[in-house]
Amino acid sequence: MAPLKNLETEYPIIDSNFQNFCASHGIFSVEDFLIHDLYMLAAFAEQNVSSERLKEGITQILSIIDDMHQPWLNGMELLEDAKRNKHFLPTGIQGVDLLLGGGIRVGQLTELVGPSASGKTQVCLQTASNVARNYMMLYLDTGNSFSPQRIAYFLGKTNELASAQAKNQILQKVMSNILCHSVFDIFAMFDVLHQLESNLRCQERGGGCRIRLLIVDSISLLIAPVLGGTSTRGLNISCTASMHIRSHKFKVDGYRTCFDGICWIFA
Structure with missing residues (x-):
């Protein structure tokens, strides 16, 4: 919005x-x-x-x-949705994937919460490096925390036996599949998502590659400056952000498409 x-x-x-x-x-x-x-x-x-x-x-x-807002769904529609959303996008981190039951759940929002320097951004970066091997993804960077060097490091660790040429090809593919956009206030993020909706509509009609994952690192940095000293305002804006991102299940020519996964950092 x-x-x-x-x-x-x-x-x-x-x-x-x-x-x-x-x-x-x-x-x-x-x-x-x-x-x-x-x-x-x-x-x-x-x-x-x-x-x-x-x-x-x-x-x-x-x-x-x-x-x-999402449309009202009856019990059968919710059951069908649950069946469809049994798929995951693996993060590439064994412990995290085990904890999440497979990885980032398709069609849902996965939220990472933890104190400063607890490794939240590292999880996002490794997830990005793993997902971008096969799919396009969007990384919204709110604090200049996106690190191409870390992406390259993670790829190197998982491709130790590959030749130098193969490693370089994988790196180029992954980097080209990660669309990184810097946003420094909550309203700029809404503008990016609004534009993304238009792009996804054109993308769906044109049969282009779908964006499969959206990462926001970190949502709290966008909310903190507009808290206004009251937790209620911060909660409202946080809920609005969540609702807005979740609402990006777009109807295109009668077909409902969506991000396969959403991951954001809070705190």
Whole structure:
């Protein structure tokens, strides 16, 4: 979900007047609506000379939020989904794969939590090096922690018996399959995901290679600057981020496609 000003082209009702009204109440993005009293906001809109248009804008924002939620599923649909999602993307780390029952579970979010320097980024990097041997993946780097040298090191350890030429070919393939994007605030991440949705739609229609894994390292670095001193705000933004990433199961020509796995670091 992008800042309100980025939505004006697609939704003319979210014009400068509506944006200024929202800004006067501390609302600058769709995410901000989730932590504000919308009944109070509607009451303020009633007092404005453009009350009807403002209320239409609020309704439009709520519609955008609703579109992000997963559709309601009945018991049989949930069972079928569980059967489909028995597949995994191995991390390449024996202990972690054993703990997770095979690796990063297809269609679900895997969250790594731990204190500083506990090895969370190393798990992500080794997972990336293992998955990228066969698939395209996206690595969102929020703290300049992505290390091509570590990727090369992991590949070298698992290909010790290969020739120098074979090692170089594997390295080139893996590096070309990892799309690394630096993002330094939560809204920039939402913008990247919004653009990714468009790319995946074109990719699906064109029959291109699918992105099979998304890694966010680390989500907490994006949330911390906007906590505002209250845990409630941080929790709301964290839940919004999770919901937004999970919502990237896109319908393309009637077919539902999704990331095969999502891994992010928290704390």
